[in-house]
Amino acid sequence: MIDAQATRMFAEAAEAADVVERQAAANAVTVAELAASLRRSPPRGIATCARGSSDHAATYAKYLFETRAQVLTTSIAPSIASVYGAAPVGEGMLALGISQSGKSPDIVATLQAARDAGARTLALVNVAGSPLAALADTVLPLHAGAETSVAATKSYIAALAAIAQLTAAWTGDEALARALAALPDALRAAWTADWTPLVDTLAGAQGMYVIGRGVGFGIAQEAALKFKETCGLHAEAFSAAEVKHGPMALVGKGFPLLVLRQADETAEGVDALVREVVARGGTVLLAGDPIDGAIHLPVAAAHPAVQPILAIQSFYRAANALAVCRGFDPDRPPHLAKVTETV
Incomplete structure (x- = not known):
């Protein structure tokens, strides 16, 4: 059996605290300048474009931008530009492309179309010299370093932190800024949190739901993807507000959430x-304050926009262990590659 602590996923996820610390320092001037520009000339809307884990970071951005900056934020389907040749983003809007590699052709095509239509463009990328970065008016590098495991971990956390850093600077949210200053140490603590009950509970599971809401919904989407990608476990993400609209019919004795x-x-x-x-007899793994009857997974008290970042850090370690427990190599999921070049 693979040693769970010898995988690349384990090693790379463990670096997240250092990545966030490095990123905050390296991007501070650029973030301050962009935030000042957004205050002087607020966008009439924000359009995000991303796939996979990066799109889950975009979901987090939607909730932060809409609740904190109160700017309508929507996701553009990448195929709108790359397949259909349309450009729904125009002058006065901010187009945000998020990509670890910065070279997915459909994401590049979307940002190019937005730029050609007169939108302001922003890229969050781990490869600063990538085609996506070259198209952007402003680039916020993730500074995650090489990430060779197929499963994105530290680059996803870096994207969340960059989004939160921009939001705090743009809106003058001092409480969020203080929470972000403490985030590296909080991530180090989250990495050591005991989430072994997740591994024990899901070792033989065949299907499950991952539930989040608000700023935590994008993290639920990410966790569901990682269950499928690394653990061979079919998981679907739902908002706590939406799960009752049909999906609740499957929830009964022993069904895990x-x-x-x-x-x-x-x-x-x-x-x-x-x-x-x-x-109903369902099995609930609860990341957050304990509730009678649910299996508790610890998440430290923190700013509510930061708590989901801490939860996904603890989750990554547990998901890596669960993958190994279920007989999978989390670094080499079947049929997947590190960079998916969708047109």
């Missing part, structure tokens, strides 16, 4: 859902 909770306005509704599922 991973619920990601942050201490904000969504907490009461998430807690109510957890209690309902426990009453």
Whole structure:
């Protein structure tokens, strides 16, 4: 059996705290200049373009930008530009492309179309010399360093941190800025959090839901992808508000849910859902404050926009261990490559 602590996924995810610390320092001037520009000339809307883990970071961005900056944010399907040749983004808007490699042809085509239509362009990339970066008016490098495991981990956390850093600077959110200053140490603590109950509970599972809401929904999407990608476990992500619209029909005795909770306005509704599922006999793994009948996974108290970042860091270590437990190599998922060049 593979040693779970010898995988590239384990090693790269463990670097996240150092990546975030390095990124914050390296991007500070660029973020401050971009934030000042956005205050002087607020965009009439923000359009994101990404796939996979990067698109899950875009979901996080949507909730932060809409709740903190109060700017409508939507996701553009990359095929709109690359296949259909359309450009739904125009002058006065901000187009945000997120890509670890910065060379996925459809993401590049979308940012090019947005730029040609007069939109301001921003790229979050790990490869600063990439084609996507070359198209952007502003580039925020992720500074994650080489990431060779197929499963993105530290680059995803770096994207979340960059989005939060921009939001704090743009809106003058001092509480979020303080939380981000403490994020590297908090990530180091999150890496050591005991999430072994997740491994024990899901070792033989065949299907499950991952539940989040608000700023935590993009993290739920990411966790569901990693379950499929690294563990061979079919997982679907749902908002706590949407799971009752049909998917709840599958929830019964023994059906597992991973619920990601942050201490904000969504907490009461998430807690109510957890209690309902426990009453139905479902198995709930709860990342957040404990609830009777649910299996507790610890997440440190923190700013609600930061708590999901801490949760995914703890999750990555547990997912890596679960993959090995289920007989998979998390670094080499079947039928997948590190860079997916979709046209």
